[in-house]
């Protein structure tokens with residue numbers, strides 16, 4: 019079928035739509051409060067975050083920038099079309115990428131550490147070297163054990179695999195929660211710090227993606243986990259960088275259906 023500009027309809031599809039225009043694909047701009055925040059940070063700044071609104075790794079860096087009240091520019095990029103400004107920083111063309119003046123870097127955990135090293139009044143990594151090591155250790159647990167399971171579970175089509183991955187994910191989250199401060203509500207206590215921000219995008223996506231697509235349960239009332247989830251959900255920087263529910267439903271349909279051409283790295 020031809021369109022008015024002569025291009026075939028298929029050529030306009032994103033690769034992950036699998037040739038079917040009725041399939042949902044990732045959003046190309048933020049919505050809701052995240053849209054307002056993106057607009058408020060659209061003017062040229064030395065410190066620039068190249069991000070894609072659906073991406074949880076970008077979400078981490080965006081929460082850090084907001085929480086630390088840094089002066090930055092948010093630049094939305096279509097990560098599957100890999101614009102040159104992104105490839106110039108990250109040859110693999112993945113988001114998030116950060117440009118600071120004529121220097122650039124990537125990898126969400128590295129970028130969060132860079133923002134800490136810039137200083138400022140609000141720190142996510144505390145001064146005590148032992149607490150810093152503790153935070154890094156549990157961030158590593160999130161990256162190594164929780165995130166891969168999130169995607170394995172979301173993409174699993176076999177009901178037996180789904181049961182197994184749900185159980186594995188619950189266990190890895192329970193291990194993380196058992197390392198948290200007893201009272202909370204955040205990982206180290208009253209304030210949001212590094213581990214909370216590392217985990218926050220997946221806390222949001224457990225509710226907005228795994229719950230509708232796979233029936234992930236609400237946290238049990240009165241548990242330490244529930245207290246943590248609510249503290250993260252109600253945090254200002256988290257709220258200001260989170261889009262409306264529909265964006266996550268649409269952007270993750272391709273994972274839930276385990277289509278081809280989803281991200282090379284997340285799974």
Ligand SMILES: N[C@@H](CCC(=O)N[C@@H](CS)C(=O)NCC(=O)O)C(=O)O
Pocket residue numbers: 070072073074075076097098111112113114124125126127280281282283284
């Ligand atoms: N380990 C990376 C993962 C980044 C990542 O997987 N980003 C995805 C979007 S959420 C991406 O850029 N995908 C593009 C692609 O796979 O080509 C980080 O922590 O920053």
